[in-house]
Amino acid sequence: MSTISWLTARGLFGRRRFLLLLPLPLLVVGLAVLARWAGVSPTHWGGPVLVGLGLAVVLPVVALIVGTGVLGSEIDDGTIVHILTKPLPRWQIVLPKLAVAIGVTAVTVAIPLYVAGVLAHSVRLGLALAAASAVGAVAYSALFLALSLVTRRPVLLGLVYVLIWEGLLGNYVSGTKVLSVQQYVVTIADRIAPTSMLSAEVSVPVSIVMTVLIAAGFTALAITRLRTFSMAGETS
Amino acid sequence: MSTETTTPAPAGVIHDIGYQRYAGARLGRRYVAGSLYVHGLRTAFGFGRSAKAKIFPWLIVAIVAVVAAGLAAVRSQIGQVVLTYAQFADAMSWLVIFFVAVVAPELVSRDLRSGVLPLYFSRPLRRADYALAKLAALVTAAWLLLGAPQLLMFAGAAFTTDKGMGGVWDELLDLLPGLAYAAIWALVFASVALLVASLTGKRAFAAGGIVAVFLMTTPIVGVLMVMPSTTVNRLAGLASPSSLVQGVGVWLFEEWLVTDTAAGIGIGRFGPVYGAAALLLIAACVGLLLARYRKVASA
Numbered sequence: 001m002s003t004i005s006w007l008t009a010r011g012l013f014g015r016r017r018f019l020l021l022l023p024l025p026l027l028v029v030g031l032a033v034l035a036r037w038a039g040v041s042p043t044h045w046g047g048p049v050l051v052g053l054g055l056a057v058v059l060p061v062v063a064l065i066v067g068t069g070v071l072g073s074e075i076d077d078g079t080i081v082h083i084l085t086k087p088l089p090r091w092q093i094v095l096p097k098l099a100v101a102i103g104v105t106a107v108t109v110a111i112p113l114y115v116a117g118v119l120a121h122s123v124r125l126g127l128a129l130a131a132a133s134a135v136g137a138v139a140y141s142a143l144f145l146a147l148s149l150v151t152r153r154p155v156l157l158g159l160v161y162v163l164i165w166e167g168l169l170g171n172y173v174s175g176t177k178v179l180s181v182q183q184y185v186v187t188i189a190d191r192i193a194p195t196s197m198l199s200a201e202v203s204v205p206v207s208i209v210m211t212v213l214i215a216a217g218f219t220a221l222a223i224t225r226l227r228t229f230s231m232a233g234e235t236s
Numbered sequence: 237m238s239t240e241t242t243t244p245a246p247a248g249v250i251h252d253i254g255y256q257r258y259a260g261a262r263l264g265r266r267y268v269a270g271s272l273y274v275h276g277l278r279t280a281f282g283f284g285r286s287a288k289a290k291i292f293p294w295l296i297v298a299i300v301a302v303v304a305a306g307l308a309a310v311r312s313q314i315g316q317v318v319l320t321y322a323q324f325a326d327a328m329s330w331l332v333i334f335f336v337a338v339v340a341p342e343l344v345s346r347d348l349r350s351g352v353l354p355l356y357f358s359r360p361l362r363r364a365d366y367a368l369a370k371l372a373a374l375v376t377a378a379w380l381l382l383g384a385p386q387l388l389m390f391a392g393a394a395f396t397t398d399k400g401m402g403g404v405w406d407e408l409l410d411l412l413p414g415l416a417y418a419a420i421w422a423l424v425f426a427s428v429a430l431l432v433a434s435l436t437g438k439r440a441f442a443a444g445g446i447v448a449v450f451l452m453t454t455p456i457v458g459v460l461m462v463m464p465s466t467t468v469n470r471l472a473g474l475a476s477p478s479s480l481v482q483g484v485g486v487w488l489f490e491e492w493l494v495t496d497t498a499a500g501i502g503i504g505r506f507g508p509v510y511g512a513a514a515l516l517l518i519a520a521c522v523g524l525l526l527a528r529y530r531k532v533a534s535a
Contacts (some may be wrong), residue, residue, distance in 0.1 A: 020445075027452055031459050038463050048458035057451045065444045072440060155440040156292050156338055159447055163334055 004083065005096040008070050012104060021065075021104075024058045025112035032116035042120040046197035050120060050129060054113045055185050059136050060162040063105045067144030068154040070097040071222075075148065081231060090226040098145055098219060105137035121195055128193035136185035139214045143181070146218035149225040177201045184211050265360040269369045272361070276373025280339045292338045296331050297381065303328070304385030308392025321386045321414025322485060322492040325421050328382060329478050332421060333450045335381055336374065336429035341442035343370045344430060349437035353532065367434075367529040371522065374426040375419075382418035386411060413489045424481050424514060425450075427521035434528050450477060470504040474513050483510035 028049065035045040071094075074080040083093055110130035117126030143161075148154035169176045170183070177183045183200075184207035190198040281297070282290035307318055319327055347353055356366055390411045397403030432449055433442040453476035460472030473479035485493050487507030503510055 024448065024452060027456070031456060035459050035462075040459075040462050040464060044462040045459050048455045048462075052458060053452070053455035057455070061444065061448050061451065065441065065448075068440055073438065076438065076440070152288070153292070153440075155443045159334060159337060159443060160292075160295075163330060163447070168330060 002096070004088075004093060005100050007083075008097050008100045009104075011073065012066065012069060012100070021062065021108050024062060025108055028054050028058060028112040029115050032119045036119045043196060046120045046195075049116055050113065050197060051186060054109070054116060054129070055133065055136070055189070056166070056182055058112070059105075059109045059133050059185065060140055060158075060166070060182065062108050063101075063137055063140035064144050064155060064158045064162065066104050066108075067101045067141040068148045068158060070101045071145055072148035072154050078231070080229075084226075084229070091223045094145070094219065094223045094226055098141060098222070101141040101145060102137050105141055106134040109133045109137060117193075120197065122193070125189075125193040125195055125197075128189045128191075131192060132185045132189035135188055135211055136181055139181045139184070139211045142215045142218040142222070146222040146225070149222050149229065174201070178206065178210075181211070181214065183207070262360075265362065265365060268359050268361040269365040272356075272366065272369040273373050273376075276343050276370050277376055279342055280373060280377035289342070293335070296335045296338070300328055300331060300381060300385050301388065304388045305392075308389045311389075312392055312396040320492050321389065321411050322417045322489050324386060324389065324414065325382050325418045326482060326485070326493070328385075329421070329481075332378060332382065332425055333447060333478075336378060336425050337443045337446040339377055340374055340426070340429040340433035340446060341439035343374055344434045345437050345439045345442045348434070348532065349439075363529045364526050367430075367525050368522075371426060371430050371525065374430055375422045378422035378426050379419050382421060383415050386414050386418065410492060413492045417485050417489055417493070420484055420514065421481050423518055424477050427518050427525070428477055431521045431525045431528070434525055434532070454478060466504075470506050471509065473503060473510065477517070480510060480514055480517065483507070484514045487511060 031045070031049050031053065035042075035049065071080070074083070110133045113129040113133050114126040117129040144154065144158050147157055151157050165176060166180045166182045170180050183202050186198050187200040187202050187204055187207040188211075190200040191204045278284050281293050304324065307324070310316065310318055325332075347356070353366075357363060390407060393407045394404045397407065399406070428449060429446045432445045436442050436445070456475040457472045457479045460475055461469055463469060463472070473483040483503045483506075486503050487510055
């Protein structure tokens with residue numbers, strides 16, 4: 001099990017690839033420092049940086065790239081065969097990979113958001129954002145990992161979810177907010193540290209229950225899909 | 237084959253089995269580049285490929301077409317212009333981002349991954365031709381995505397106009413800036429997206445990277461907008477490709493784009509700066525793209 005995690009981590013970070021994940025968190029911190037230095041009131045820049053950039057873009061995009069990368073790139077390269085032929089139960093393949101994805105996403109997103117939250121308001125807000133983004137990382141990673149087993153184009157389908165469902169519809173059709181991980185994350189952060197910068201749109205119990213359901217459900221789906229997984233060549 | 241007298245008797249004979257040199261017309265570099273362009277344009281919409289390849293492009297086309305049809309219907313029934321032609325391009329910007337994120341990796345990343353570039357470059361095609369043909373295909377595809385629905389709206393307006401030919405002519409004069417504005421969108425977005433996609437052979441990473449570039453830069457604009465300096469506020473749009481294009485639009489097509497004086501991004505007197513920045517961005521992306529293809533697959 002630890003071998004799988006180690007292999008996955010090396011696949012993600014090997015050959016300086018981890019450098020590609022750096023610009024996004026640095027941007028969050030950089031913008032927060034810039035705004036703080038220019039003396040802008042946090043009520044003006046808190047929303048765009050913390051929610052508009054951090055929770056609505058950096059968290060889902062990092063989770064999407066990492067979450068579809070841990071298993072999807074092995075499927076693309078065909079190296080998944082080497083793991084599937086080992087006498088391992090499928091859950092022992094899915095869970096370590098999911099754990100690596102969650103860990104990497106949570107660390108990449110939570111640290112810059114903590115810094116930005118401290119700069120914007122208080123340590124409490126920073127911790128709230130870090131905790132909420134870690135929770136979000138669990139839900140997003142499970143979702144995107146399952147996507148990479150359901151379809152051959154997981155990133156595009158994930159982008160449809162992030163851009164169109166959460167981004168476009170979430171703003172205009174309020175009903176879709178009940179089924180949006182982004183709203184759960186905002187709600188949880190707002191519950192831990194109530195400020196005027198975050199506005200919770202769904203209730204706290206709904207967020208927690210739905211996050212757990214999404215995480216558990218998509219993990220189970222991923223394990224089931226991997227049980228009946230059939231290798232196929234590159235489709236057009 | 238005759239043997240020369242000075243050499244010893246041959247151990248074997250090469251028989252002439254009728255191989256001939258190709259004596260027909262050679263179509264050359266321009267034809268190859270043209271084919272690559274047409275092929276790229278077909279790839280963009282999934283023509284000549286499986287149904288799976290058509291899902292995402294046509295999903296976007298369908299959304300854009302439905303919006304345009306809805307706008308045309310509202311206009312013909314109520315007579316109110318909800319969005320002008322130029323504003324339509326603005327409203328669809330998210331879908332353009334998604335479209336280039338779908339299409340650009342299809343155009344260049346697949347070739348990188350499957351290692352066919354040496355085969356292309358062994359033809360009369362130059363490396364720059366390949367890159368420019370792909371870029372032209374992506375620009376055309378993105379322009380069609382924005383332009384075709386505008387034609388739909390134009391058709392709706394032209395057939396329901398009650399001012400005769402004059403009304404149609406006025407409508408046409410409104411349409412042309414809209415199409416030109418769509419071309420600016422297509423140029424900027426396509427060159428940025430193709431550059432990002434050409435860096436990786438993995439379509440998944442390419443798509444994620446393209447969306448990241450466009451989405452990450454948008455909040456920078458939001459932060460710069462609230463900075464305590466008017467000059468910084470006016471120049472904030474330069475930070476993101478989307479707002480850069482909108483700034484150029486406000487500069488060139490203000491009459492058509494800004495119907496509501498309160499709305500839109502304020503660019504003050506910095507319009508030419510936005511224009512220059514857009515040109516510079518396109519030039520830099522194309523330059524880097526050409527530099528990338530000068531090296532790639534040369535080993």
